[in-house]
Amino acid sequence: xxxxxxxxxxxxxxxxxxxxxxxxxxxxxxxxxxxxxxxxxxxxxxxxxxxxxxxxxxxxxxxxxxxxxxxxxxxxxxxxxxxxxxxxxxxxxxxxxxxxxxxxxxxxxxxxxxxxxxxxxxxxxxxxxxxxxxxxxxxxxxxxxxxxxxxxxxxxxxxxxxxxxxxxxxxxxxxxxxxxxxxxxxxxxxxxxxxxxxxxxxxxxxxxxxxxxxxxxxxxxxxxxxxxxxxxxxxx
Numbered sequence: 001x002x003x004x005x006x007x008x009x010x011x012x013x014x015x016x017x018x019x020x021x022x023x024x025x026x027x028x029x030x031x032x033x034x035x036x037x038x039x040x041x042x043x044x045x046x047x048x049x050x051x052x053x054x055x056x057x058x059x060x061x062x063x064x065x066x067x068x069x070x071x072x073x074x075x076x077x078x079x080x081x082x083x084x085x086x087x088x089x090x091x092x093x094x095x096x097x098x099x100x101x102x103x104x105x106x107x108x109x110x111x112x113x114x115x116x117x118x119x120x121x122x123x124x125x126x127x128x129x130x131x132x133x134x135x136x137x138x139x140x141x142x143x144x145x146x147x148x149x150x151x152x153x154x155x156x157x158x159x160x161x162x163x164x165x166x167x168x169x170x171x172x173x174x175x176x177x178x179x180x181x182x183x184x185x186x187x188x189x190x191x192x193x194x195x196x197x198x199x200x201x202x203x204x205x206x207x208x209x210x211x212x213x214x215x216x217x218x219x220x221x222x223x224x225x226x227x228x229x230x231x232x233x234x235x236x
Contacts, residue, residue, distance in 0.1 A: 130155070182199050
């Protein structure tokens with residue numbers, strides 16, 4: 001379903017049994033609300049704020065729904081953290097490309113520094129465990145603390161990802177798997193990070209349309225809002 005077809009579907013959804021009584025929306029307004037709905041759909045499917053209460057990887061449906069947005073960076077060289085000896089950093093902006101903009105973290109793999117004295121050529125990469133920033137205290141190397149870290153950890157701060165590694169096993173690069181930001185929906189005149197058809201799979205398009213109708217009904221304070229919310233849940 002392309003954006004023009006979504007426009008028609010939204011209009012039909014708005015004027016259902018209303019004999020065209022609801023206010024008309026400009027094409028630019030419909031584009032705006034379609035993009036709002038698309039972003040909400042991605043967030044709901046990623047973190048479980050939805051009718052099913054399922055987040056990403058909680059079911060096959062979630063993985064299928066978001067599969068076109070799953071991206072993986074090539075190897076990104078890490079920088080040394082200015083204060084923490086056993087932390088390497090990666091700027092989020094370094095993940096972005098002209099066709100893929102970072103949105104949500106999924107997982108990461110770190111690559112060992114080949115200069116490690118106990119470097120094993122058969123084990124060049126290792127999985128990374130994401131943690132919260134308030135959990136890093138005992139993992140940071142100081143003159144009073146030399147932690148043993150079997151697997152590297154990743155935490156987020158200042159639009160960066162920090163990779164905490166064992167003091168005796170440095171890492172030099174990382175591969176990041178992430179959910180990319182869906183391209184902006186426009187009916188015509190594609191430029192830059194835009195498209196005339198949602199990158200989400202076809203089975204998600206009716207959900208985008210239905211949520212757009214819901215947002216518009218709420219915007220005009222329609223009496224149909226509550227009944228439409230119940231119908232929206234059935235789209236799942």
